[in-house]
Amino acid sequence: MKQPLIILTGPTAVGKTGLSIELAKRINGAIVSADSMQVYRGMDIGSAKIKEEEKQGIKHYLIDILDPEEDFNVVQFQARAKAALEEIYADRKCPIVVGGTGFYIQALLYNIDFTKSEKEDGYREALEQTAKEKGADFLHEELKKVDPKAAEEIHPNNVKRVIRALEFYHESGKKISEHNEQEKEKESFFNSAYFVLNDDREKMYQRIDQRVDQMLQDGLIQEVKALKERGFHSSMVSMQGLGYKELFEYLEGSCTLDEAVYKLKRDTRHFAKRQITWFRREKDVIWLDKSAYESNDTKLLEELMLQLKKRGIIE
RNA sequence: AGGGGUGUAGUUCAUCGGUAGAAUAAGAGUCUCCAAAACUCCAGAGAGGGGUUCGAUUCCCUUCACCCCUG
Numbered sequence: 001m002k003q004p005l006i007i008l009t010g011p012t013a014v015g016k017t018g019l020s021i022e023l024a025k026r027i028n029g030a031i032v033s034a035d036s037m038q039v040y041r042g043m044d045i046g047s048a049k050i051k052e053e054e055k056q057g058i059k060h061y062l063i064d065i066l067d068p069e070e071d072f073n074v075v076q077f078q079a080r081a082k083a084a085l086e087e088i089y090a091d092r093k094c095p096i097v098v099g100g101t102g103f104y105i106q107a108l109l110y111n112i113d114f115t116k117s118e119k120e121d122g123y124r125e126a127l128e129q130t131a132k133e134k135g136a137d138f139l140h141e142e143l144k145k146v147d148p149k150a151a152e153e154i155h156p157n158n159v160k161r162v163i164r165a166l167e168f169y170h171e172s173g174k175k176i177s178e179h180n181e182q183e184k185e186k187e188s189f190f191n192s193a194y195f196v197l198n199d200d201r202e203k204m205y206q207r208i209d210q211r212v213d214q215m216l217q218d219g220l221i222q223e224v225k226a227l228k229e230r231g232f233h234s235s236m237v238s239m240q241g242l243g244y245k246e247l248f249e250y251l252e253g254s255c256t257l258d259e260a261v262y263k264l265k266r267d268t269r270h271f272a273k274r275q276i277t278w279f280r281r282e283k284d285v286i287w288l289d290k291s292a293y294e295s296n297d298t299k300l301l302e303e304l305m306l307q308l309k310k311r312g313i314i315e
Numbered sequence: 316a317g318g319g320g321u322g323u324a325g326u327u328c329a330u331c332g333g334u335a336g337a338a339u340a341a342g343a344g345u346c347u348c349c350a351a352a353a354c355u356c357c358a359g360a361g362a363g364g365g366g367u368u369c370g371a372u373u374c375c376c377u378u379c380a381c382c383c384c385u386g
Contacts (some may be wrong), residue, residue, distance in 0.1 A: 073348050101351080110347085124348095161353070205319090240351075241351045268351080274344095274351095280344095
């Protein structure tokens with residue numbers, strides 16, 4: 001018997017958080033955050049983290065579990081999320097994965113094998129160095145030699161992925177292109193319902209702009225300033241998050257506040273767009289278009305419940 | 316009201332008497348260890364009307380719009 005798993009995702013600022021609480025209350029759920037920034041303590045405003053009082057007693061996992069100088073990535077997410085699910089099932093509750101990081105959701109849902117690197121031999125760092133010295137094309141040529149298919153699929157300019165492909169070959173002796181083929185075939189071992197909350201594009205963009213303004217009013221600048229004073233710098237993964245990245249530039253004096261805000265809004269819009277692109281190609285997705293429900297959350301919830309019943313996730 | 320100036324892609328700016336380039340926004344997409352990251356692709360324009368010319372976005376006239384100065 002497959003375990004139940006509910007996923008509630010969608011582009012940033014679409015209203016996932018509010019809906020997730022309503023849903024959790026109805027079905028005795030617990031929430032697992034699939035968000036690469038909300039894991040960090042002290043990054044509350046910029047990551048639009050749920051406030052304690054908003055949780056309404058619903059248990060949340062994977063929020064505030066790291067300090068900003070610590071690294072976080074899919075592999076860690078996968079491990080921690082799995083552990084969280086164990087706990088939730090043991091509590092006889094239904095897990096709801098809520099968050100906008102599609103890659104994380106995929107890793108969990110399909111239990112993707114990332115063949116963890118056993119050896120810490122600095123190979124990746126060496127490749128990064130090579131990329132800087134000899135250029136992106138050189139690395140891409142290297143990849144062509146060991147894994148032509150991957151080389152064909154990855155654009156030479158996409159250094160990050162070229163490096164990962166080379167690293168994968170270095171560590172496992174196998175081609176990442178073949179590995180990815182296999183992983184793609186995987187079926188989820190959950191009885192899942194994958195909801196993507198979406199809305200009219202224009203409305204969404206407006207909401208993003210408003211939310212950024214609200215964040216600034218709520219003290220985003222002070223939040224970033226405090227992080228900066230604690231010694232965190234823009235090369236940290238956490239500080240590359242939207243809001244932090246842009247305001248760091250402002251605080252360092254490399255742009256005006258207006259420019260930083262403009263960039264933040266724009267980048268957030270771009271991000272939302274990319275999220276939608278991601279969900280579009282994810283299979284078995286249930287799209288929930290807010291504009292079709294006149295932004296009436298009660299109606300939306302009814303639809304959610306209906307879909308869950310259909311799938312036998314709830315009675 | 317008079318004088319001057321400017322009108323080119325959604326925006327900012329090029330170029331040119333002979334099929335108008337870019338940046339940026341918009342749109343589409345890739346993604347299997349930094350994913351709020353990284354990367355790719357694409358469409359779109361010379362205000363309206365007239366004239367000169369083989370040919371006008373470019374030169375001339377005019378209307379309109381905007382800006383500046385004077386009153």
